[in-house]
Amino acid sequence: MRALLGARAAIAFAVVVAALALLPVVLDLSPYDRNLLTLAFLMIAGSLAWNWMGGYLGQVSFGHAAMFGIGGFVAARLMMEPSPMPPLLAWLLGGVAAGVFSLGAHPTLRLRGPYFSIATIGVGEASRLVFTWWEDFTGGASGLSLPIDIALKARLYWWALGLAALVVIASFLLRRSAFGLQLLAIKADVDAAADVGVNATFSQDVVMVLSGAVVGLTGALYASFFAFIEPSDMFGFDRSIAFVLMSVIGGVGTILGPALGAIVFVLLRQFLLASYPQLYLGLYGVLLILIILFEPLGLTGLGLRALRAWQRRRPHGGAPRTVAAP
Amino acid sequence: MARLVDLAVSAVLLAGLYATMAYGLGLIYGVLRVVNLAHGGVIMAGAYLGWVLYGWVGLDPYLSIPIVVGVTFLLGMGLYRGLVRHLPRGPAGGPASLLLLFGVWLVLRNAAYLLFTGNDQSIRTAYSTRAISLFGTWVDASRLAVLAIAVVTPLLLHAILWRTHLGRAIRAVAQNADSCTLVGIDVERIYTITFGMGTALAGLAGLLSATIFSFNPGFGSGELLKSFVVVVLGGLGSVLGTGVAALILAVVEVFAILVLPSYLTAAVGFVMLVLVLVVRPGGLFGQRVLG
Numbered sequence: 001m002r003a004l005l006g007a008r009a010a011i012a013f014a015v016v017v018a019a020l021a022l023l024p025v026v027l028d029l030s031p032y033d034r035n036l037l038t039l040a041f042l043m044i045a046g047s048l049a050w051n052w053m054g055g056y057l058g059q060v061s062f063g064h065a066a067m068f069g070i071g072g073f074v075a076a077r078l079m080m081e082p083s084p085m086p087p088l089l090a091w092l093l094g095g096v097a098a099g100v101f102s103l104g105a106h107p108t109l110r111l112r113g114p115y116f117s118i119a120t121i122g123v124g125e126a127s128r129l130v131f132t133w134w135e136d137f138t139g140g141a142s143g144l145s146l147p148i149d150i151a152l153k154a155r156l157y158w159w160a161l162g163l164a165a166l167v168v169i170a171s172f173l174l175r176r177s178a179f180g181l182q183l184l185a186i187k188a189d190v191d192a193a194a195d196v197g198v199n200a201t202f203s204q205d206v207v208m209v210l211s212g213a214v215v216g217l218t219g220a221l222y223a224s225f226f227a228f229i230e231p232s233d234m235f236g237f238d239r240s241i242a243f244v245l246m247s248v249i250g251g252v253g254t255i256l257g258p259a260l261g262a263i264v265f266v267l268l269r270q271f272l273l274a275s276y277p278q279l280y281l282g283l284y285g286v287l288l289i290l291i292i293l294f295e296p297l298g299l300t301g302l303g304l305r306a307l308r309a310w311q312r313r314r315p316h317g318g319a320p321r322t323v324a325a326p
Numbered sequence: 327m328a329r330l331v332d333l334a335v336s337a338v339l340l341a342g343l344y345a346t347m348a349y350g351l352g353l354i355y356g357v358l359r360v361v362n363l364a365h366g367g368v369i370m371a372g373a374y375l376g377w378v379l380y381g382w383v384g385l386d387p388y389l390s391i392p393i394v395v396g397v398t399f400l401l402g403m404g405l406y407r408g409l410v411r412h413l414p415r416g417p418a419g420g421p422a423s424l425l426l427l428f429g430v431w432l433v434l435r436n437a438a439y440l441l442f443t444g445n446d447q448s449i450r451t452a453y454s455t456r457a458i459s460l461f462g463t464w465v466d467a468s469r470l471a472v473l474a475i476a477v478v479t480p481l482l483l484h485a486i487l488w489r490t491h492l493g494r495a496i497r498a499v500a501q502n503a504d505s506c507t508l509v510g511i512d513v514e515r516i517y518t519i520t521f522g523m524g525t526a527l528a529g530l531a532g533l534l535s536a537t538i539f540s541f542n543p544g545f546g547s548g549e550l551l552k553s554f555v556v557v558v559l560g561g562l563g564s565v566l567g568t569g570v571a572a573l574i575l576a577v578v579e580v581f582a583i584l585v586l587p588s589y590l591t592a593a594v595g596f597v598m599l600v601l602v603l604v605v606r607p608g609g610l611f612g613q614r615v616l617g
Contacts, residue, residue: 111603292425
């Protein structure tokens with residue numbers, strides 16, 4: 001049954017990805033819709049990668065903007081004069097740089113729970129200040145403009161879709177693997193996990209580097225997508241918050257959740273910035289409060305509840321259920 | 327040399343403010359085991375409250391202390407009764423309370439944007455620019471007043487915690503809440519009051535900051551992190567420890583100006599935060615903060 005479910009889910013996933021890949025060819029998508037979708041794909045990748053730390057490992061990071069920014073700026077620099085690299089290589093190196101950088105945060109891994117979160121705020125904000133100050137690299141407050149031609153910008157739709165699809169598959173494999181189980185054990189109790197032979201330090205390092213590298217890759221594609229980046233946006237605290245919000249809205253620790261959360265986040269952000277820019281932050285705050293109080297699994301939890309309610313109402317084995325336990 | 331004296335004096339003045347901020351965070355953490363991420367938001371709210379009372383009613387910022395403390399006390403009690411009470415606590419409670427209080431912070435920030443726009447504000451009184459000669463250097467009168475209040479506040483707090491019945495109950499709950507239920511202490515009531523007190527201290531710190539610095543709705547994030555540095559470095563339940571830790575942070579920050587480009591001095595606090603957490607999670611004095 002589980003294998004069947006897995007096979008069904010895999011087929012459904014393949015169909016969805018194929019449909020999305022064909023979408024711009026079949027339908028005449030407006031640049032606006034196309035950009036929105038590209039952004040959503042990128043955010044799905046970033047939010048799922050954040051979720052490897054925040055959901056599987058239980059280490060809630062408020063500092064992932066640092067990796068996003070480093071990936072973006074390294075890739076941007078590599079694509080600029082005097083010796084521009086091919087985009088794919090530049091993006092990958094951006095991701096690698098971000099992964100290496102996140103290894104530098106290794107000492108924070110001995111902290112758990114709120115202490116880790118607070119330390120990541122410190123790492124994130126310190127990175128923002130240092131990289132804003134480092135004008136030779138990031139262009140300082142005035143930022144960098146990338147030489148992106150129209151053709152590459154159009155192709156980014158598929159690159160972003162590919163990245164998101166790969167990250168979904170990676171999340172699935174990670175969740176199903178023995179390594180994924182080790183992560184859940186660390187999340188539940190790090191000492192107990194160590195007692196049964198889980199190398200907690202090593203596992204956490206691996207997840208942090210992977211998560212940082214993918215978020216860096218996302219930042220690299222994002223930089224090419226917007227063709228203009230500045231440190232206060234790429235490294236900003238709001239960007240770190242976005243990763244947290246997407247996963248929490250969708251459902252921390254699940255696969256569908258962060259992906260769903262990213263889509264909702266991108267759409268909601270677009271709508272709010274257009275119509276109610278003054279309510280932008282507060283609405284996310286209210287959403288966060290409501291989710292934590294009433295449905296810690298976010299949209300995924302709501303979906304599961306609805307599913308259960310529907311199954312309960314459906315008559316079982318032909319006979320309607322009449323007995324209701326008090 | 328004169329510059330060094332200048333810097334030393336301003337470090338001491340800053341330390342008082344940092345200590346006041348940190349007490350609120352430390353008190354709530356020590357008793358409830360909740361990291362109050364809304365702390366920065368309340369600091370910001372305290373600043374605006376003082377600004378509103380001064381600008382609209384004409385009340386002197388130092389006279390508005392009881393009002394600001396009272397309002398933020400009620401705000402804190404409300405936050406506890408309405409939100410925090412319903413969550414799991416402690417290191418095992420997971421990120422729930424952290425995220426919830428972070429949501430509260432976002433709401434507070436947004437409310438401030440809506441009410442007061444994003445412009446920088448400051449409380450400028452007739453004596454704001456007055457300076458007093460001290461140790462051969464000139465010291466702002468308002469900074470001195472802030473220091474005086476920052477010295478009195480912990481003494482008052484210490485007196486409440488160690489000399490009153492309520493204080494004894496708070497300390498008992500911090501040690502073992504279950505046993506307190508057995509001897510008839512209303513633990514929920516103590517939690518509510520403690521959260522109110524911690525929040526009121528944040529409000530007071532905000533008001534005091536507003537008499538020295540300019541602020542906007544984003545104000546408070548740096549203050550939250552600095553409070554955290556002081557709490558971790560100073561350890562819990564030690565008034566002296568908190569004071570010394572605040573002084574260390576202020577001295578490092580102020581003297582960083584001598585060696586770092588001025589833009590980067592703001593990063594010193596963040597770097598120190600990470601270093602303190604990683605290298606010395608037990609703090610210099612008092613109890614180990616790390617669960």
